Amino acid sequence: AEEKAFQAQLLPLAERKRIMRTEHFLDFFRSSSKVVERALKQNEEFDVTIDYAKKDDMMDEKEEAMV
Amino acid sequence: AEEKAFQAQLLPLAERKRIMRTEHFLDFFRSSSKVVERALKQNEEFDVTIDYAKKDDMMDEKEEAMV
Amino acid sequence: MSSEVEETMRRIIKHVGVQDVIITNKEAKLIYHDSKTSMSAKDAQKYASNLTQLTSQARSVVRDLDPQNDLSFFRIRSKNHEIMVAPDKDFTLMVVQNPSASEDGK
Amino acid sequence: MSSEVEETMRRIIKHVGVQDVIITNKEAKLIYHDSKTSMSAKDAQKYASNLTQLTSQARSVVRDLDPQNDLSFFRIRSKNHEIMVAPDKDFTLMVVQNPSASEDGK
Numbered sequence: 001a002e003e004k005a006f007q008a009q010l011l012p013l014a015e016r017k018r019i020m021r022t023e024h025f026l027d028f029f030r031s032s033s034k035v036v037e038r039a040l041k042q043n044e045e046f047d048v049t050i051d052y053a054k055k056d057d058m059m060d061e062k063e064e065a066m067v
Numbered sequence: 068a069e070e071k072a073f074q075a076q077l078l079p080l081a082e083r084k085r086i087m088r089t090e091h092f093l094d095f096f097r098s099s100s101k102v103v104e105r106a107l108k109q110n111e112e113f114d115v116t117i118d119y120a121k122k123d124d125m126m127d128e129k130e131e132a133m134v
Numbered sequence: 135m136s137s138e139v140e141e142t143m144r145r146i147i148k149h150v151g152v153q154d155v156i157i158t159n160k161e162a163k164l165i166y167h168d169s170k171t172s173m174s175a176k177d178a179q180k181y182a183s184n185l186t187q188l189t190s191q192a193r194s195v196v197r198d199l200d201p202q203n204d205l206s207f208f209r210i211r212s213k214n215h216e217i218m219v220a221p222d223k224d225f226t227l228m229v230v231q232n233p234s235a236s237e238d239g240k
Numbered sequence: 241m242s243s244e245v246e247e248t249m250r251r252i253i254k255h256v257g258v259q260d261v262i263i264t265n266k267e268a269k270l271i272y273h274d275s276k277t278s279m280s281a282k283d284a285q286k287y288a289s290n291l292t293q294l295t296s297q298a299r300s301v302v303r304d305l306d307p308q309n310d311l312s313f314f315r316i317r318s319k320n321h322e323i324m325v326a327p328d329k330d331f332t333l334m335v336v337q338n339p340s341a342s343e344d345g346k
Binding site for chain 3: 286287291293294297300302305309314316317319320
């Protein structure tokens with residue numbers, strides 16, 4: 001029953017698909033996905049919160065590589 | 068009067084200085100400042116939210132430089 | 135969904151460590167949801183609601199410092215995840231990544 | 241203040257675009273405050289209180305997804321600033337940067 005109540009709150013699939021085809025959505029999506037993709041790339045190259053306590057050596061190597 | 072009330076809430080300078088000399092504070096400071104300095108360095112190299120609308124060309128250059 | 139959106143989504147979900155991609159409308163209702171960790175639509179909706187609330191709180195902090203300014207992006211690092219939120223007036227893109235996955239993969 | 245802390249603080253405040261550095265204790269009271277924009281101690285305190293509140297909200301979102309997990313760092317980008325918050329159990333370090341300053345400076 002709870003599951004049913006939840007399903008009822010969801011936007012219908014057809015409506016979601018319609019929204020995602022609007023120019024308004026595409027404008028949003030183009031800029032927001034760019035920011036996210038750049039941040040993902042940054043994280044792959046360098047983790048700012050690498051656990052320095054446990055991985056100090058690893059970190060130092062990375063830090064040097066970055067400079 | 069408001070200013071006075073605010074000053075009264077502040078930790079006394081001597082107390083602040085004492086805290087900043089404790090090992091407990093130094094432990095915190097060493098790790099948190101490392102994370103912040105790495106993030107600052109990241110931002111200097113690459114701004115994930117560069118205004119693509121206005122600065123698209125600049126961005127593309129940067130993105131290529133990053134890859 | 136346009137092929138442009140599909141292609142970008144595929145690229146995002148393929149990034150190392152990316153677990154969940156969620157898009158909501160301004161009522162915080164799910165418009166899109168993809169997951170590598172089989173997060174249910176229900177959990178995704180709950181998560182999105184929490185993040186939407188956090189987004190408006192972050193927005194007020196930003197405006198409190200400078201009323202002319204506006205929130206454009208925020209990321210929350212925890213031991214195991216990075217949550218990224220790119221909010222716009224009408225939609226919000228949220229991505230959950232496990233950044234240490236890239237370490238393990240090397 | 242130890243010379244180690246002084247030296248790091250000098251390095252941080254010298255970073256391109258850094259405007260404010262704030263450290264608070266767990267009651268969100270100012271322990272340290274340095275500013276290039278002559279932010280008053282009062283404004284710094286108000287700012288720190290807002291960010292401390294946001295920190296605990298971010299922490300609950302993180303724990304809601306995974307109770308074993310904990311918040312370690314978050315950054316908020318706005319048009320004009322990036323706010324960085326590194327929270328610990330007893331202290332929090334907050335830095336406000338204007339990242340576009342580095343663009344202008346080139």
